[in-house]
């Protein structure tokens with residue numbers, strides 16, 4: 441039984457514009473991208489008439505925290521709620537992402553390795569949700585950024601052991617902190633402060649790569665970004681204080697920037713007094729430099745991908761459309777922001793056959809009314825979602841029950 445999508449315009453994740461085509465989906469993959477009207481469906485095939493809608497690859501959010509609520513102080517919420525309630529919240533957040541057309545997320549920090557368990561449950565088909573590439577706990581120095589979900593490791597041997605521990609736990613990516621952050625901790629943490637040493641970052645990255653895992657480094661200040669880039673990490677998260685020279689080095693090394701622009705604007709806004717004061721003050725101090733850094737990276741040819749930090753302070757799941765709008769405000773074209781959330785993101789994950797619509801690719805698709813190339817806002821609510829060939833969202837209702845069964 442195949443799923444046949446007819447009467448739509450298909451954007452393949454790479455091209456400048458969508459083109460009329462019909463799609464045949466079979467066994468979770470795209471079997472054919474055919475000229476309109478040329479597919480002859482069989483009796484037991486399911487045909488979906490798109491009535492002129494645009495079909496895009498399922499979206500990818502490169503930076504989320506599924507355990508977090510998107511409330512004013514999400515780390516505190518987890519502390520109060522404990523492991524069981526937090527696990528349920530993470531599952532609900534994952535499903536909210538999927539129904540909004542985000543068919544893949546990279547989760548770069550969760551207490552108790554919850555995002556790894558969730559990734560596994562969804563992979564086994566026991567729960568409906570997006571594909572999750574999860575770090576679980578993060579590898580940080582003692583006193584480093586986001587201690588609530590960090591494995592604290594000091595010295596090369598300890599850092600290597602921590603990477604092995606996360607790989608054994610099932611991490612699909614290794615997350616580390618090369619600098620302090622804005623929200624992390626009230627005291628003893630500054631965005632400009634470098635954290636893991638160059639030797640520790642180098643050892644961490646080599647060990648992760650030895651096991652085929654990519655490395656995401658939280659890095660805001662210039663020194664920490666430079667340390668992470670020199671260590672060969674794959675993605676710089678946030679990258680607030682870039683220099684032109686650093687941007688050139690990233691472009692030459694193929695280091696990807698995942699800036700998460702919107703979250704700092706949200707935290708800096710203060711949320712009508714809801715945001716913790718220390719975090720608002722730190723975010724306020726970085727917003728202008730952040731936008732300049734994104735522009736610098738784009739000018740230097742650094743690949744920029746879309747990640748939101750969804751779940752963090754006043755940024756509930758899903759949040760990708762807001763980040764795409766924020767990236768547009770930093771000078772990216774509408775097509776480039778769509779690439780940053782599809783083919784570009786998949787390239788940064790090292791996954792071929794993801795984030796594109798072509799024969800053999802994974803059948804993760806979204807359908808939208810209107811033109812997302814002129815109206816990025818439309819991506820807030822696709823009317824149709826297909827994940828792994830399964831139609832999970834239709835026009836008026838869920839096409840399938842969200843929870844499959846938990847064995």
Ligand SMILES: [Zn+2]
Nearest residue numbers: 503505548749
């Ligand atoms: Zn984050």
